[in-house]
Amino acid sequence: MFDKFLEGNQYYDYPSFEVAVFSLLLALVLSTSIAYIYRFTNGDEFYSKSFFQAMVLSALVTSMIMMAVGNNLAVGFGIIGAVAIIRFRTNIQNPRNVIFIFAALSVGIASGVHGYAVGIAGTIIFCITAILLYWSPAGGKMSHKFEVICQSSDHELIQEVKAYLIARSKSFDELELRKRTELNNRYEYLIFLEDESHILEIFEYLQSLEGISDVRIIKKPIPEQL
Template structure:
């Protein structure tokens, strides 16, 4: 290897390039496993499971690269914290289980980058079996008359109070409902209100949407099950 390359801090001389490549490939394999577990357990019920699935794979490899970049250098660790602190994530997470899979991808990537391959080898099967088992648990029933997680977008005419106009209808059919996004529509003449919640077992999708459409001021309704 050229002397100018090994004389700098670009590569830790104690870790051969072959080892770096193997760790990155292993982190890729573990990331694919995390993505597969996500898809099998509950990702298939999401509207766009490929988005988070791809993120989980790439995140595992990126975290492995970060771990190898830091190595045993405290200065690099603090520099990296400062560099990454400028990143802001404002995406609304509809399902808190998505956060658990992101953390899992970070862990396996970090373990791969540090060379602690036994940890994900032992941990992934345990987490995978647990996630799949919990996804099949009775509390996760879903359907037209099931308690499925949903995302509801209502277009409301400007000047209406959403709390007074919609609250009584939402509470009859949804549990744990919360407003997560507000946007203007029709050049400011209306508001698009996005709610997330859990459809109650006795609720009907068609009846729920019909009731919302009958509310004065409602201009449109979109309901998606996760």
């Protein structure tokens, strides 16, 4: 029976209850796989739980719509009219997120029109490609953002501190000098680390340097992009 499903059924208006349940469950499994791949390969520290749920639920809704429409042209125009009155205001800024939501919609369409082999094969290839891109040089692995603050009057020592931070961090940015005291200058840096546990070693190193005072390290949130 499962082989018959994979071969694809002839497209008709109203599928049987068993076929409808199988199609919806398949859409659920495939969209959930895509959503978890999105979470795993997400380059930002935070990810949107609502966007994660939207990927899963959108596939179910799309599959139901495709099975409800069938070959009925009148029903298709009715659904288009119903969707047209809904105003979507979510601004998706990251093109990668657009592709993932489109992939979830695609597996819903494939399941709804009983193209099970297409949906399964497409999901497997899409997920493997997303993982390969994540581990490639073009990928964006999760980073942790920290602000490092210290005071010193020794310019040469500050240069050594900068060289150390550059060597230990994935990305380094020197902020403008914001405050001067009578004896010391205050320096602020932004660093990005792949492993958050390294920040303790950096803090202990700065604390051990003579001539460096008021060492503070503040974890900064990375803005979430939808």
